[in-house]
Amino acid sequence: MPTVYDVARLAGVSTATVSRVMRGSDLVRPVTRDRVLAVIEEVGFVPDASAQGLSRRRKEIIGLVGLERGVNETDIERDGLLFVDVVVHAVEAVLRGTDTSLLLSFGPSGEQFHDRIRALSGKVDGLLVVEDALAPAQLRVLARRLPVVAIAASAAGAGLDVVRVDNPAGMRDLATHLTTGHGYRRLGFVGGPRDAPDAVERLAAFSTAVRSVPGCAVDVVPGGDFSEASGRTAARVLLSREAIPEAVACANDQMAIGVMRELQRSGIAIPGDVAVTGFDNIFPGRVVEPALTTVGQPVRELGVRAAARLLERIEGSTEPARAETLPTELVLRRSCGCPAEAKE
Amino acid sequence: MPTVYDVARLAGVSTATVSRVMRGSDLVRPVTRDRVLAVIEEVGFVPDASAQGLSRRRKEIIGLVGLERGVNETDIERDGLLFVDVVVHAVEAVLRGTDTSLLLSFGPSGEQFHDRIRALSGKVDGLLVVEDALAPAQLRVLARRLPVVAIAASAAGAGLDVVRVDNPAGMRDLATHLTTGHGYRRLGFVGGPRDAPDAVERLAAFSTAVRSVPGCAVDVVPGGDFSEASGRTAARVLLSREAIPEAVACANDQMAIGVMRELQRSGIAIPGDVAVTGFDNIFPGRVVEPALTTVGQPVRELGVRAAARLLERIEGSTEPARAETLPTELVLRRSCGCPAEAKE
DNA sequence: AACACGAATGTAACCGCTTACAACCGAGGA
DNA sequence: TCCTCGGTTGTAAGCGGTTACATTCGTGTT
Numbered sequence: 001m002p003t004v005y006d007v008a009r010l011a012g013v014s015t016a017t018v019s020r021v022m023r024g025s026d027l028v029r030p031v032t033r034d035r036v037l038a039v040i041e042e043v044g045f046v047p048d049a050s051a052q053g054l055s056r057r058r059k060e061i062i063g064l065v066g067l068e069r070g071v072n073e074t075d076i077e078r079d080g081l082l083f084v085d086v087v088v089h090a091v092e093a094v095l096r097g098t099d100t101s102l103l104l105s106f107g108p109s110g111e112q113f114h115d116r117i118r119a120l121s122g123k124v125d126g127l128l129v130v131e132d133a134l135a136p137a138q139l140r141v142l143a144r145r146l147p148v149v150a151i152a153a154s155a156a157g158a159g160l161d162v163v164r165v166d167n168p169a170g171m172r173d174l175a176t177h178l179t180t181g182h183g184y185r186r187l188g189f190v191g192g193p194r195d196a197p198d199a200v201e202r203l204a205a206f207s208t209a210v211r212s213v214p215g216c217a218v219d220v221v222p223g224g225d226f227s228e229a230s231g232r233t234a235a236r237v238l239l240s241r242e243a244i245p246e247a248v249a250c251a252n253d254q255m256a257i258g259v260m261r262e263l264q265r266s267g268i269a270i271p272g273d274v275a276v277t278g279f280d281n282i283f284p285g286r287v288v289e290p291a292l293t294t295v296g297q298p299v300r301e302l303g304v305r306a307a308a309r310l311l312e313r314i315e316g317s318t319e320p321a322r323a324e325t326l327p328t329e330l331v332l333r334r335s336c337g338c339p340a341e342a343k344e
Numbered sequence: 345m346p347t348v349y350d351v352a353r354l355a356g357v358s359t360a361t362v363s364r365v366m367r368g369s370d371l372v373r374p375v376t377r378d379r380v381l382a383v384i385e386e387v388g389f390v391p392d393a394s395a396q397g398l399s400r401r402r403k404e405i406i407g408l409v410g411l412e413r414g415v416n417e418t419d420i421e422r423d424g425l426l427f428v429d430v431v432v433h434a435v436e437a438v439l440r441g442t443d444t445s446l447l448l449s450f451g452p453s454g455e456q457f458h459d460r461i462r463a464l465s466g467k468v469d470g471l472l473v474v475e476d477a478l479a480p481a482q483l484r485v486l487a488r489r490l491p492v493v494a495i496a497a498s499a500a501g502a503g504l505d506v507v508r509v510d511n512p513a514g515m516r517d518l519a520t521h522l523t524t525g526h527g528y529r530r531l532g533f534v535g536g537p538r539d540a541p542d543a544v545e546r547l548a549a550f551s552t553a554v555r556s557v558p559g560c561a562v563d564v565v566p567g568g569d570f571s572e573a574s575g576r577t578a579a580r581v582l583l584s585r586e587a588i589p590e591a592v593a594c595a596n597d598q599m600a601i602g603v604m605r606e607l608q609r610s611g612i613a614i615p616g617d618v619a620v621t622g623f624d625n626i627f628p629g630r631v632v633e634p635a636l637t638t639v640g641q642p643v644r645e646l647g648v649r650a651a652a653r654l655l656e657r658i659e660g661s662t663e664p665a666r667a668e669t670l671p672t673e674l675v676l677r678r679s680c681g682c683p684a685e686a687k688e
Numbered sequence: 689a690a691c692a693c694g695a696a697t698g699t700a701a702c703c704g705c706t707t708a709c710a711a712c713c714g715a716g717g718a
Numbered sequence: 719t720c721c722t723c724g725g726t727t728g729t730a731a732g733c734g735g736t737t738a739c740a741t742t743c744g745t746g747t748t
Binding site: 347348349359360362363364366367391392394395396397398399400 | 703707
């Protein structure tokens with residue numbers, strides 16, 4: 001591998017000049033610059049990022065750590081590729097305009113993972129933490145070492161930059177639509193993992209909103225795991241109840257799809273007999289029959305904002321930490337009883 | 345940020361000893377080790393990866409570069425998150441067992457992207473190139489600088505490690521199933537992007553296989569872009585033909601779903617009137633009605649093998665470059681006319 | 689002609705860690 | 719007691735860039 005020294009020698013200049021040319025800097029006579037560039041091209045010189053990083057105290061790399069939800073590999077493959085992946089693409093798109101790269105690491109939250117992240121923190125200039133990949137305490141420790149921006153994290157942890165989505169508002173909108181809009185009174189809710197802050201938050205918001213409407217009640221089926229299969233299971237639980245709800249909201253789309261298909265298998269018409277709704281607005285929700293009413297999150301935007309914020313921090317911005325909350329969007333389709341293609 | 349020097353001073357030892365402790369190396373008296381570890385813990389020392397990389401000539405980072413297909417951001421969000429993302433997760437899972445991290449970069453193939461990759465190559469120990477993110481020539485240039493393993497690349501380029509899937513075999517199996525198995529004679533094929541090697545390969549294999557069966561013919565609708573929308577468009581083209589095929593195979597699942605939905609919208613029964621098949625075995629294919637018959641690729645395995653191979657190369661393996669081809673799997677569901685839940 | 693000055697370039701220290709090699713230390717052997 | 723030797727630890731030279739500061743050089747001044 002050629003180094004600056006090689007290039008310098010071949011071009012008959014000093015390493016300082018080579019460096020200046022590389023960095024597109026000023027103060028190099030054009031003729032000299034050309035000579036150096038020619039040599040660089042010829043020997044295929046690419047500066048070693050480690051050396052640059054050491055010397056400039058800047059690695060031009062940011063890390064993104066996320067959760068690897070399903071333990072089951074098949075699940076990951078078919079269900080898991082959603083939230084975090086969209087964020088990754090969004091962040092990468094932002095980075096494309098800079099010369100910073102994206103390092104990523106997934107893992108199940110836990111001690112061992114924390115060690116991995118700790119080591120990783122030596123390789124990056126800043127960190128994006130998606131969902132609650134790290135416990136608040138660990139987050140805070142990291143934040144002392146380098147800039148950290150949390151994405152969709154529950155524990156807003158004072159003093160930390162966070163970019164999140166207004167889950168409760170989305171659920172409230174949905175609840176209002178089902179009750180006030182469609183006039184459903186007996187609602188059901190299929191909950192997600194108890195340790196998923198999103199799931200908890202959605203359940204709480206939905207319950208509260210529904211109960212605030214006179215005459216409405218919610219039958220909660222807790223403990224889903226965000227998978228289609230757990231949606232089917234929940235549907236069976238609902239079927240065993242004496243009174244099946246008129247409308248069932250689910251903590252995410254995957255489970256909603258499972259619920260729909262299981263209910264349909266039992267001869268229940270959707271939305272005729274029971275309305276079903278999801279949360280997330282994933283692609284499959286558009287192609288199932290009936291199309292799924294859901295709440296869309298600006299996931300991409302989440303990534304974009306977080307990346308931008310992190311880059312600012314790395315540049316040295318010292319403005320106080322801020323929590324930014326993005327709005328959700330109600331996506332009305334047929335599964336809730338709306339006519340086809342209705343849009344809010 | 346504390347450095348080895350700080351730790352050394354506080355622990356009353358030399359930096360060499362601190363380094364030895366960090367690297368879990370031998371030859372350090374237990375009592376000394378403990379003292380050092382205590383200090384490390386106390387000051388929260390995390391070694392600087394740049395310095396380590398420079399000194400050890402190993403960055404413990406590998407890069408993965410992939411294509412960002414859709415230009416349209418919405419498309420990316422709902423359709424694009426498939427192949428490459430599964431690979432990313434698979435690679436990351438392999439890396440989890442090591443202390444190497446994953447750096448990634450997406451982009452539209454092109455000159456500017458190539459420059460980005462070139463710069464990126466200074467940050468990593470090796471590179472994984474997914475699909476044809478880089479032109480063969482560029483690939484070869486990179487491969488001279490560092491270990492490179494191509495994933496699902498068409499240009500097997502001699503002298504390069506490649507891990508790929510046997511697309512043609514999958515399509516052949518499917519063609520045989522449709523013709524010999526179900527007895528369809530008039531087949532249709534909805535092609536993908538002309539610049540997507542996979543799409544080209546699939547079309548060729550399907551055509552050849554079908555034509556080898558006496559009495560069978562293929563009507564090709566070229567130029568899809570792998571999106572659901574382009575599937576719908578293709579369906580309209582097929583509807584305008586004098587004779588609609590008995591079975592339509594598509595270059596991927598997304599398009600197949602589009603084809604199905606558009607045909608159904610025109611009152612055509614699937615698989616009653618027309619059978620439809622896809623390729624890739626994505627999640628939505630399982631939940632559409634009827635469930636989609638398709639060809640599954642071991643995408644995850646692709647990532648795992650490639651990562652393993654790259655790590656070996658980085659370790660210095662000098663065995664000759666090898667192309668590894670993984671088998672596909674025919675996934676028979678209802679859309680081709682098979683009874684529900686049939687498995688091959 | 690001597691001088692001042694700014695542009696261009698070179699010199700060398702430094703970034704933080706690793707590691708070859710040297711130095712040291714205590715115990716067992718002669 | 720002196721020497722040898724293996725186990726520990728320290729010294730210092732890199733690793734490959736960057737950059738503050740010094741140096742050189744050509745030109746316009748006086």
